[in-house]
Amino acid sequence: MGRRNNREEVFRGTGVFPGVAIGKALLLETPGLSFTPRRISxxxxxxxxxxxxxxxxxxxxxxxxxxxxxxxxxxxxxxxxxxxxxxxxxxxxxxxxxxxxxxxxxxxxxxxxxxxxxxxxxxxxxxxxxxxxxxxxxxxxxxxxxxxxxxGYPPPTLQEVGEGVVVVAHDLAPGDVAQLDVAEVKGFATDVGSTTSHTAIVAKSLGIPAVVALRELSSRIKGGETVIIDGQQGTVIVNPSEGTLREYELRRQHYRFLVRELLKYAPLPSETLDGYPLALRANIEFVHEAPVAKQYGAEGIGLYRTEYLFLGRVDLPSEEEHFHSYRQLVTEISPHPTTIRTFDLGGEKQARSIGTSKERNPALGLKGIRLALKEKEAFRTQLRAILRASHYGKVRILLPMVCCLQELREAKELIERVKEDLSRDSIPFDPHVEVGVMIEVPSSALITDLLAQEADFLSIGTNDLIQYTLAIDRQNENVAYLYQPLHPAILRLMEVIVQRAHEAGKEVGVCGEVASDPFYSLVFLGMGMDELSMAPSAIPRVKRVLRKATQELGRSLLKEVLRAQGDCRREAALRQELAKLFPEDFVTCQA
Missing domain, CATH: 1.10.274.10 (PtsI, HPr-binding domain)
Incomplete structure (x- = not known):
């Protein structure tokens, strides 16, 4: 058991839902699941x-x-x-x-x-x-x-907790979090977890301030202490001083005001002062996130990741499993479009249901559309389900990791054959479903003019485009400092992509999480992007900034960023200038 005292202690983790919660700690101690390993007859x-x-x-x-x-x-x-x-x-x-x-x-x-x-x-x-x-x-x-x-251990009891508590645990399953009474539980903090866990998604859905990945918090308290959770900064303060309490009470009030103000923008159109429309859509992984996306004002789904259907199992998902998920999502989001990315497996995302061999360099191996075209039956099953779901609302198919024109052509040929099969079986679908490509590698960026002639739309995956262009592994802490979304090479590539796509009369968007930063959003506005797709909770904030800006401001910002040539100090200065123009919007707050 760790040291315990009444002095103020600060623990740092990862914030999964912003906001400030203040209450008494309710420690949910999970019994150690120890057992004796035994050989048996x-x-x-x-x-x-x-x-x-x-x-x-x-x-x-x-x-x-x-x-x-x-x-x-x-x-x-x-x-x-x-x-x-x-x-x-x-x-x-x-x-x-x-x-x-x-x-x-x-x-x-x-x-x-x-x-x-x-x-x-x-x-x-x-x-x-x-x-x-x-x-x-x-x-x-x-x-x-x-x-x-x-x-023989009893299940944890979560239905009856005291009023005004902050739940602290080593871990909480999503079902456990959902049982918490939000009228009584002010927030929660766990030793493990990440922003993408189901637990975090439920916290966002319920609107509970939460911090995860705190490592040892649950072993450092005994319960009953006053605890502050700052879900934006990812910090937990145990036994705060009177001065700290006063400071965070003011922060809590200010945050609540900002959230109320931001949510007023959710139902408003996403357009600039000079009338430039820039669609804001949501990146989601689960169908259950769709209502949350709508609540925050998403104009559809810009990226629906489908890999989870394949992971954690040894058999392939059936057509009906695919169809059930896609139809539910499309129906929920209609009349807005739903962009479904076909399975982006391979490389580091190994699925036992699709047999792939271990590769020396998985980032450059059999992944994305390459794997889909090799595993055609699994690909065909998914495409059938997507096309069937298109009968219930507007659907767009997004192909990942396309590197050359031949891959796009092969995928489109397969889609046409699936359409013929469905027609022959008298199964309804939208024959005009759009097919787009993700621009994630330099080769596809450099042949945007060719891809745009045959694709219906383009979507820039900034995470991989930055990684492959700058030759860095974003998970490698030794080179993480080189992961620069505003590197001149990245900006020039993106400018070329937008220009070539528009010359072909095709729309282009960004589906990386950098779009959720208003600073980057304004840069993309200056490029003439047609769509930005981001975490649902970021949409109201970005929308408010866009509605106060003009495209000319975006163009000016883009020029200044290019002139800075990757100088971080110049970027910081530009952010400060924007903070003067948008004093409430460049604080770190999301709805």
Whole structure:
């Protein structure tokens, strides 16, 4: 147990939902799920498998109970995250792996479960993208529930908590977070997690200030302490002084005022003072995020990542699984468009359901559209479902990691053959579904004029475009300082992309998270972008800045940034100048 005292202590983590929460700490201590690994005789294997199956049954009943309680409170979106955990639990092939470990390794059920969990989590932890890596945490949370039932531990009680508390825990599953009464719980803080976890998404949905990845907070408090959570800065203050309390009470009031002001802009059109329309759309990973995107004023979905359908399982998702997700999303977002990116797997995003070999340099290997064109049956299944969903609203297909014209042509040929199959089977779909390409590598940027002749729209994936153009690994802390969205090479490439796309009469947008920064948004406005896609909560803030700006201001800013030639000090000076023009908008606050 760590040191405990009454002095003010500051813990730093990652903010997942902005805002300030002040309350007494409610410590949810998870019992250590320790067990004795045992070798067993082969005559006992069926008994261990029976224990495992009984624990699975109890876990399923627990999750169904949580789901029903959430639905009874009208928390449909939050209940759907419990559905994700139920799907993992009901993955027959996953549980067969645990049973096989019991039979083949002759170990008790607890040990077999832990062996399977470690192997799966090891595969997820090698993945580059945070939102993909976090899917492994969903598997961990589900299997730990099963382990808890194997060991006979009771489930945590979250329905009855004191008024005005801040929940502190090592970890919270999304279903646990959703059970918290937001009228009584002011915020929560956990030792683990990230901004892309299901837990974080539920916190955003419920509007609870939250900080994750605090490492040791839960072991450094005993409960009952006064705690401040700053969800914007990602800090937690335990035992704050009177001066700190006064300061954060003022911050809380100011933040609430800003949020109310920002949300007034959500339903307004996204256009500048001089009438330039710049569509603001949402990047999402789960269908359950669609209502949140609408709440923040998104004009559709600019990027729907579909990889989660393939991850954490050994079998491929069926056409009906794809179709159910896509139809639900399209129906929710209609009449606005939904841009569905076909599976962007391979490289660091390995899916057991699609057999890919380990590569020496996964960033330059079989991934994105390359893998899709190799695994045509999986690609065809997904395309059928997307086209079927187009019958229920406007759908756009986005192809990832396109490097050459031939890849686009092959994908379009396959799409046409799928259309013919659907027509032959009298299955309705929109025959005019647009097909676009992601510009993520220098080669595609340099042939934008050719791609724009055959694609219906273009979307710039800034994360990978910056990484491949500047030859840096953004996850490598030794070179992370070189990850510069405003590097002259990046800006010049993007200018060329916009110019060539518009010459061909095609729209082009940005779907990287840099679009959520109003400074970058104004630069993109100056380039003449047609669409920006970002985290839903960033939309009101960017919209307010755009509605106070002109395209001429964006052009002037772009010229100044190019003149700065990557000088960080000059960029900082430009930000300060903009802060004078937009004093309320360049503070770090999101709705």
């Amino acid at each position: 082969h005559v006992l294997t069926e008994a261990e498998i029976s224990r495992l199956r009984e624990a699975l049954k109890e876990t399923r009943e627990e999750l169904l109970d949580i789901r029903e309680r959430l639905l009874s409170r009208g928390l449909r979106k939050e209940a759907s995250f419990v559905d994700v955990h139920l799907q993992i639990l009901e993955d027959r092939m996953l549980m067969e792996e645990v049973e096989e470990a019991i039979r083949e390794e002759l170990v008790n059920a607890e040990w077999a479960l832990e062996m399977t969990m470690k192997r799966l989590l090891g595969a997820f932890e090698t993945m580059d993208e945070d939102y993909i890596r976090e899917r492994g945490q969903d598997i961990r949370q589900v299997l730990q529930r099963v382990l808890r039932h194997l060991l």
